[in-house]
Amino acid sequence: MLKISGLKVDIGGSRVLNGLDLTVGPGELVCLIGRNGAGKTTTFRSIMGYRQPVAGSISFKGQELVGLQTYKIAQLGIGYSPEESDVYADLSVAENIALPTWTRPSTLSEEARVERSLNVFPKLRQYLTRGGAQLSGGERKMVSVARALALDPSLLLLDEPFEGLSPAIIPIISEGVASIRAMGEAVLMAESNVHHVPEYVDRLYVLERGEMIFTGTLEQARRDRAVMRVIAGEIDVGEIAHA
Numbered sequence: 001m002l003k004i005s006g007l008k009v010d011i012g013g014s015r016v017l018n019g020l021d022l023t024v025g026p027g028e029l030v031c032l033i034g035r036n037g038a039g040k041t042t043t044f045r046s047i048m049g050y051r052q053p054v055a056g057s058i059s060f061k062g063q064e065l066v067g068l069q070t071y072k073i074a075q076l077g078i079g080y081s082p083e084e085s086d087v088y089a090d091l092s093v094a095e096n097i098a099l100p101t102w103t104r105p106s107t108l109s110e111e112a113r114v115e116r117s118l119n120v121f122p123k124l125r126q127y128l129t130r131g132g133a134q135l136s137g138g139e140r141k142m143v144s145v146a147r148a149l150a151l152d153p154s155l156l157l158l159d160e161p162f163e164g165l166s167p168a169i170i171p172i173i174s175e176g177v178a179s180i181r182a183m184g185e186a187v188l189m190a191e192s193n194v195h196h197v198p199e200y201v202d203r204l205y206v207l208e209r210g211e212m213i214f215t216g217t218l219e220q221a222r223r224d225r226a227v228m229r230v231i232a233g234e235i236d237v238g239e240i241a242h243a
């Protein structure tokens with residue numbers, strides 16, 4: 001469904017992604033994991049057409065995305081929830097979520113698409129009339145993911161959905177990701193912390209300074225000390241060794 005081959009991206013004269021290969025199949029949950037600055041956001045921004053690669057290909061359902069404008073990429077069915085969860089302050093929560101239903105036609109009605117998003121995050125029903133500026137970080141994250149889902153995408157990109165959230169909100173987002181997955185949507189999720197990776201993840205890619213250093217299952221990653229050093233830190237490697 002999504003196939004990235006040999007992707008190279010330069011920013012300000014520096015190579016930020018150096019020959020990335022990655023695939024996401026229909027209905028798969030795939031995690032791209034790496035430390036801060038590894039290049040996860042740059043990968044997502046390249047998929048969405050905000051960054052132009054110097055080499056490589058990004059194809060979605062057989063169509064090349066490189067060179068397409070962002071709105072066209074979204075219309076092809078890729079929903080994007082960025083790390084910073086931009087929620088439109090001048091729109092209500094309900095309007096923020098409904099936004100993609102105005103820009104991408106789907107076989108589902110606007111109501112059905114919004115309802116589906118609200119079923120993923122039922123807590124949002126209390127805030128529907130509230131302005132986008134009057135939300136906590138966790139609420140903004142829910143709106144951002146719900147909005148990306150209202151696009152009725154066949155692939156959802158979630159950039160560090162747990163980043164900066166309080167421990168109380170993490171299980172809510174985690175349950176939301178599980179129900180999105182149960183709907184059969186393909187999800188590509190970026191993470192810097194292996195502990196946030198759901199056990200049911202299909203495949204992990206580990207990115208280090210713009211290069212992919214590992215591809216495999218979560219179980220294989222846990223058995224690889226060099227990989228765990230990158231995605232879990234030294235302390236956790238010790239814990240794993242004693243487990």
Ligand SMILES: Nc1ncnc2c1ncn2[C@@H]1O[C@H](COP(=O)(O)OP(=O)(O)OP(=O)(O)O)[C@@H](O)[C@H]1O
Nearest residue numbers: 011012016034035036037038039040041042043192
């Ligand atoms: N606009 C920019 N100008 C200059 N350098 C940039 C810019 N955006 C990203 N970079 C650099 O590109 C590299 C990759 O950044 P990117 O944001 O993709 O990493 P990331 O893995 O998403 O990290 P984080 O978890 O901190 O968001 C970093 O070294 C970063 O400093």
